[in-house]
Amino acid sequence: MTRQRPRLAVWKFASCDGCQLSLLDCEDELLAVAGAVEIAYFPEATRGTVRGIYDVSLVEGSITTPHDAARILDVRRRSRQLITIGACATAGGIQALRNLADVREYTAIVYARPDYIQTLATSTPIAEHVSVDFELRGCPINKRQLLEVLAALLAHRRPVTPAHSVCMECKARGNVCVMVAQGTPCLGPVTHAGCGAICPAYARGCYGCFGPMEMPNAPSLSEHLAALGMDRATLARFWRGFNAHAAPFREEAHCHDD
Amino acid sequence: MINALSMPCAVVTAVGVGALIAALRRDGYRVIGPTLRDQAIVVDTIRTLDDLPRGWTDHQEVAGYRLQRRDDAALFGYALGPQGWKRLLHPPVQPLWQMADAAGEPAASPPETERLAFLGVRACELRAIAIQDRVFLGGAARDPHYAARRAGLFVIAVNCGTAGGNCFCVSMASGPRVESGFDLVLTELLDEATPRYLVECGSDNGAKFLATLPKRAAEETDLAAARAISEATRASMRRAMPAGDHAALLRANPTHPRWDEVARRCLTCGNCTAVCPTCFCTAISDQSDITGRNMARERRWDSCFTSEFSFIHGGSVRSSGRSRYRQWLTHKLSTWVDQFGSSGCVGCGRCITWCPVGIDLTEEVRAIAANPTAEESRDDNA
Numbered sequence: 001m002t003r004q005r006p007r008l009a010v011w012k013f014a015s016c017d018g019c020q021l022s023l024l025d026c027e028d029e030l031l032a033v034a035g036a037v038e039i040a041y042f043p044e045a046t047r048g049t050v051r052g053i054y055d056v057s058l059v060e061g062s063i064t065t066p067h068d069a070a071r072i073l074d075v076r077r078r079s080r081q082l083i084t085i086g087a088c089a090t091a092g093g094i095q096a097l098r099n100l101a102d103v104r105e106y107t108a109i110v111y112a113r114p115d116y117i118q119t120l121a122t123s124t125p126i127a128e129h130v131s132v133d134f135e136l137r138g139c140p141i142n143k144r145q146l147l148e149v150l151a152a153l154l155a156h157r158r159p160v161t162p163a164h165s166v167c168m169e170c171k172a173r174g175n176v177c178v179m180v181a182q183g184t185p186c187l188g189p190v191t192h193a194g195c196g197a198i199c200p201a202y203a204r205g206c207y208g209c210f211g212p213m214e215m216p217n218a219p220s221l222s223e224h225l226a227a228l229g230m231d232r233a234t235l236a237r238f239w240r241g242f243n244a245h246a247a248p249f250r251e252e253a254h255c256h257d258d
Numbered sequence: 259m260i261n262a263l264s265m266p267c268a269v270v271t272a273v274g275v276g277a278l279i280a281a282l283r284r285d286g287y288r289v290i291g292p293t294l295r296d297q298a299i300v301v302d303t304i305r306t307l308d309d310l311p312r313g314w315t316d317h318q319e320v321a322g323y324r325l326q327r328r329d330d331a332a333l334f335g336y337a338l339g340p341q342g343w344k345r346l347l348h349p350p351v352q353p354l355w356q357m358a359d360a361a362g363e364p365a366a367s368p369p370e371t372e373r374l375a376f377l378g379v380r381a382c383e384l385r386a387i388a389i390q391d392r393v394f395l396g397g398a399a400r401d402p403h404y405a406a407r408r409a410g411l412f413v414i415a416v417n418c419g420t421a422g423g424n425c426f427c428v429s430m431a432s433g434p435r436v437e438s439g440f441d442l443v444l445t446e447l448l449d450e451a452t453p454r455y456l457v458e459c460g461s462d463n464g465a466k467f468l469a470t471l472p473k474r475a476a477e478e479t480d481l482a483a484a485r486a487i488s489e490a491t492r493a494s495m496r497r498a499m500p501a502g503d504h505a506a507l508l509r510a511n512p513t514h515p516r517w518d519e520v521a522r523r524c525l526t527c528g529n530c531t532a533v534c535p536t537c538f539c540t541a542i543s544d545q546s547d548i549t550g551r552n553m554a555r556e557r558r559w560d561s562c563f564t565s566e567f568s569f570i571h572g573g574s575v576r577s578s579g580r581s582r583y584r585q586w587l588t589h590k591l592s593t594w595v596d597q598f599g600s601s602g603c604v605g606c607g608r609c610i611t612w613c614p615v616g617i618d619l620t621e622e623v624r625a626i627a628a629n630p631t632a633e634e635s636r637d638d639n640a
Contacts, residue, residue, distance in 0.1 A: 032548045147548055155546045164528060164564040167614075171532035172350035172559055176296040176340050179614050181323045189527035189614045203296065214565050217525045217579060224321070224615040 006055035006154070009041035011075050013061025013068050014095055014123060018140040019086035020044050020060045025143050033147070036154055056081045056153060059132075062088040062123045064095060069120070069129060076130035083149065084126045087139035087242040091211050094139075096123040096245035123245065136161065137192050139209040139242040145194055162193050163214040166206050170197035178205055185225055185238060190216035190248070211243035218252035232256045265459040268473035269480050272333060272453060275444070276307035277471050278414070282375045285467075287412055290346060291377030292339060297325050299336045301343065304377060311336060318423040318607070321616030331453055334378055334446045337422025338606055342383050342535040343376055347407050348390060350559045354542070357553040364553070369406030379415045379440065381433030382425075382604040386535030387413075388439055392598050393538050412463065415440035419448070419487050421495040424607030426620060429498035432604045435488040442468060445484035456484045497607065500624045504591040504601070507627055512584065516625045521580035523615050528561035530609035530617075531586065536602045541566065562586050587619060 010020050024045055026033060033039075040050035057079035063069050076082055087093050098106060099122045107114040126132055136149055145161050152159035162168070166188035170177070178184040178200050186205035188197065192213045199206050212218075222235055230238065239253035270278075282289050283305070291304040292311050299311045316336045317324045328335050353367040379387075394404040418425075418434040427433030436443045441464030445456040456476055459465040531537040541560035546553050560567050563582045568575035576582050594602035603619070610618045 029548055036548050036550070148545070151546050151548045151550070154548065155550055157544070157546070160543045160545060162564070162566060164561070164566065165525070167527040167529045168532065168559070168561060168564070171341065171529060174300070174341065174345065174350075176298040176300060177323075177529070177612055177614070180321055180612055181296070181298050181325075181340070186614075189525040189529070213527075215526055215579065217523075220523050220525055220615055223523075 005036065005038045007040040007050065007053075008037040009054040009057045009075075009079070010039075010044065011041075011057055011059045011061075012044070013059065013072065013089065013126070014064040015061030015086065015088040015093065017044060017060070019089075019138070020058065022085075022141050022143040022146050023058070026147055029147055033150065037150070052078070054079050056083065056150075059084045059089050059126055060086055062092045062095060062125060063120070063129055064098075064123045065119050067118070072126060072129050081133045081153065082126075082130065083134045083136060083153075084132050085136045085138075085141050085146065087137065087209060087211060088123075089126045090135045090137055090246075091243045092123040092125050092245035094242050094244070097240060098123055099245055100240075125245070134159070137210040138194055142194050142196070164193050165189050165213045166191045166193050166195065166197050166200075166210070169193045169195070170200050173197050173201060175200045178203055183228060185228070185230060187221075187238070187241075190218055190221055208239075208241050208243055208249065211246045212248040216248045218248050219255070222252060222256065232258065266465050266468060267456065267458040267476045267481075268468060268471070269447075269476050270455050270457055270471050270473045272307060272312075272331070272455075274457075274471045274473055275310075275333060275455060278442075278467060279304060279307060279377070281467055281470050282412065287373050287375035289375045289377055290343070292334070292336065294325070298323060299325065299339050300341070301339055301346075301376075301378070307333075310334075315420065316422065318611045320424070320610055320618055321613055323611050330448055332419070332446055332448055333453065334416045334444070335420060335448075337418070337420055337425060338380060338382075338608065340608075340612060341533055342606070342608070343379060343387065344390070344535050344537075346374060346376075347387070347411070348394070348404055348538060352403055352540075352557040354555045354557055356555075359551055364555070367403075369402050371406070371410075373410035373412070374407065375412035375414065377414045379413055380418055380606075381415070381436045382427045382430075382606040383535055384413070384415055384436060384439040385432040385604040386606070389536045389598065389600060389602065389604070390538060392600070393536075396598070412467075413440040413442075413460075415443040415460075417443060417445040417484065417488055418491045419446050421491050422607060422611075424497055424610040424618075425495055425605065426497040426499050426607055427605035428492050428495050429501070429620075430601065430603055430605030434491040434495070440464070445487055447480065447483050447487070449483060454480075456480050497610075497620060499603070499605065499620045500627050502627055504623060505595045506592075507623070507630060508588045508592040511626050511630055512588070514626050514630075516622060517580045517584045519625075520583050520617060520622055521578060523617055524563075524579045524583045525615060526563040526579045526582055527614065528563040529612050529614060531561040531563060532559060533608040533612045534590075535604060535606060535608070536590075537561075539567070562589070583617075587622060590619075591623070 149159045179186040184205045187208035188206035191208045192210040236256035289304045310333045355364040357364045394401040415436040440460040540557045565574040590602040
């Protein structure tokens with residue numbers, strides 16, 4: 001092959017590393033990935049670094065510090081395509097719960113010397129700071145979807161990562177609806193597909209790890225859950241998980257605050 | 259009506275039902291029937307009589323389903339499972355072709371060769387299969403995968419002995435009594451200490467299997483008891499689609515304010531289309547792997563409730579819940595008639611049970627029918 005392999009970089013911001021580890025988790029396909037792209041910057045996997053411009057940057061994590069707010073601008077400048085991966089990068093992550101509280105209070109509880117801590121009052125998604133070419137949802141992302149995004153990128157086609165509800169995957173899998181058959185609250189009808197409906201397959205309601213689906217009707221689901229007996233405080237918490245800062249979930253949760 | 263004179267019929271016990279399962283399996287069929295899983299009576303592979311939900315029933319209401327105990331040993335004493343037979347004849351994912359080398363030729367995915375025997379198909383579901391036959395096999399383009407599965411199919415229908423909370427087959431003229439489209443039909447008779455089953459044949463293949471079972475001749479009292487069960491089921495059905503010309507009603511009311519009202523509740527999650535036994539829409543996706551050398555095309559269940567479904571150049575044609583719900587109901591009850599010559603609804607009520615927020619299409623039709631000339635809401639397509 002004469003074509004030069006695209007140079008790939010993997011960047012980490014405020015996150016647990018779970019999403020970028022999905023790349024290493026692609027065990028059977030890892031050699032094929034390494035053959036298809038030049039993994040030029042990936043501190044989690046290799047010490048080698050290549051400076052300059054990257055064809056594709058996978059960005060994990062949210063922006064929570066002044067340093068990271070500046071660093072993401074540099075990453076954007078050095079990336080032809082910037083793809084965010086995971087709920088932290090696409091919605092601010094679980095740490096965006098700080099957006100509802102006083103972060104100084106948190107640092108005072110957690111750190112012996114909070115005055116050493118330089119942090120922002122909010123955790124925000126990458127797209128609130130720089131333009132993003134593609135967002136891959138999930139907490140964590142699904143490794144099949146990550147491979148699909150990379151394969152699509154290499155083939156210059158659109159990735160097949162449907163934005164419809166988790167219910168569509170749940171029904172395709174043959175699960176029995178946990179909300180209808182067991183009365184278990186479930187975010188599936190408003191949540192973006194991609195996980196393959198894991199939780200309902202194990203008799204749990206969906207936690208909304210993949211964030212809002214296209215056009216979610218959050219108020220209607222809240223109304224139904226309230227009719228089933230969920231109180232206001234529980235409803236507010238129900239919407240505040242890994243994607244608490246994503247607008248449709250954030251706004252719906254706010255409706256149930258006192 | 260079943261012609262009991264020309265086709266044999268007989269009475270068997272549960273042992274006979276077990277013998278039928280065994281005989282079909284010996285003949286190479288995979289028997290699919292009702293079984294307990296995940297606090298529901300689902301359809302899955304059946305190996306013996308013990309796999310059937312003996313003594314269980316389902317209680318169904320709007321957005322509600324609960325498994326319950328019966329006080330008898332009925333094998334078919336439930337109304338309708340969460341998903342029907344659609345996923346077996348028209349599976350959620352259907353591979354169409356693969357290409358192992360980017361420069362090569364695509365290899366079409368071979369049609370299924372496994373023969374299926376469905377045990378416990380209800381009248382509404384038989385009607386739904388007939389409707390999907392029309393969709394997949396009735397036009398110029400026949401679907402080879404559906405055709406292959408359908409050709410090998412053995413159908414053991416069951417006359418309903420109980421009307422589920424959301425059943426409305428009587429008002430759709432599709433039940434509760436099975437009329438055609440089966441190899442064998444069972445009526446479960448529970449008026450004696452142990453259940454017995456009137457077995458009637460609908461095909462020569464059905465008669466062939468009936469001949470092998472331990473049985474006794476059917477008497478007039480058995481036939482009368484079976485008819486009485488269908489009548490009782492019919493009489494106990496509480497829900498109904500309002501009478502009238504739904505096709506004309508919906509055609510005339512694309513801007514009725516009720517569409518806004520239902521859109522306020524509709525989650526556009528697509529559950530109704532997934533559980534509907536006649537909804538057939540699919541999306542085609544082409545995939546290439548990371549090496550770029552292996553390609554595949556597959557067909558997946560899609561839904562008119564997704565934005566991608568109506569995505570054309572410039573965006574999604576149906577950008578609101580209002581337009582999507584309207585599309586679904588109008589296709590189901592109105593334009594389906596133009597397209598396929600019948601209503602797309604069989605009155606099974608699954609969309610009512612499994613809608614997470616309990617939207618009831620019979621109520622939506624009733625609301626529009628009650629005030630068909632209501633002031634128009636918005637004169638746009640969205």
